[in-house]
Amino acid sequence: MAVYTLVSTESLSAFLQGYAVGELVSAKGIAEGVENTNYLVDTTAGRFILTLYEKRVAAGDLPYFMALLDHLAAAGLPVPRAIRGSDGVAIRALEGRPACLIEFLPGVSLSQPTRAQARAAGVSLGQLHRAAEDFPEVRANSMGADQWRPLFERCGRGLDAVEPGLHDTLAEELDRVLAAWDPALPRSTIHADLFPDNVLMRGDAVSGLIDFYFACTDSRAFDLAIMHTAWSFDATGTHGDWAIGQALIDGYQQSIQLTGEERAAFQALCEGACIRFLLSRAWDWLNTPADALVTRKDPLAYWRRLQTYKNQGSLFA
């Protein structure tokens, strides 16, 4: 369960007084997620998500995320906007953390998406990139390729506690992937974390795209590669299904055709995505507070994926 910060009923009731959302009926910590504290909040006026921003989300970035969500919602994408208080302010504070009350979206996130669902999610990513084309704000990727070596170094020899020998073998992989990295691919505003648990679905239709707190300006094909690594495998990273990955790509190309350069770079982009999530998971594995109500995610599930991509040959063969 991702609850890093406990919110008392009294302080939540007082917090809700700042909004025209009626009275608190119930609030429950949400089991999913590792980054932020989330509560499902029911009031006499409806259902909401309360998010308290933790660790990787800088308070100074919240206006960017909220502006992006407003922009995408205005373009018709099913993304949750932050609710504004009676004073017009959306980004507030609760229990000493930055906090927002967010629109609740219907749907469920899937652990084993089908090809049809993967295709629909790929369509949504293409629509997101299209809709973001006239979003004027820019944010550097705080988990982008230039950040992997510093994060690797911060993890240091602790990596060997995740898996003996991981430090040295990952150092070689990092060198290899960064040497092949193409920094000149087409860029846009990207989601950067569009895992199955961040796509809400009703049947085969996408009903919500959530969790934009890594959104940034970076290679748009890297966004598709992140999805490819997250969607095409089981949770352990052991069993891959390229038909799911291909369905994502096919759906995406309904809106945006990959360029020759993006296709040529796609495998390296997937390998880079594996390193990005391996490192953030390893960092969390080594540094999550013992008293946090959170289920840490397995870093090695991304190590296994990396080996699969490395041994795959071209994904477009």
Ligand SMILES: Nc1ncnc2c1ncn2[C@@H]1O[C@H](COP(=O)(O)OP(=O)(O)OP(=O)(O)O)[C@@H](O)[C@H]1O
């Ligand atoms: N706007 C929303 N509408 C409906 N459910 C939501 C919404 N936002 C979050 N949730 C629910 O809360 C869960 C956790 O939210 P979220 O993915 O934003 O957390 P996180 O800690 O940032 O997770 P992650 O580990 O994916 O980065 C989601 O899986 C979903 O079930």
Ligand SMILES: N[C@@H](CCO)C(=O)O
């Ligand atoms: N989606 C990420 C968590 C956010 O960094 C993971 O599964 O590792």
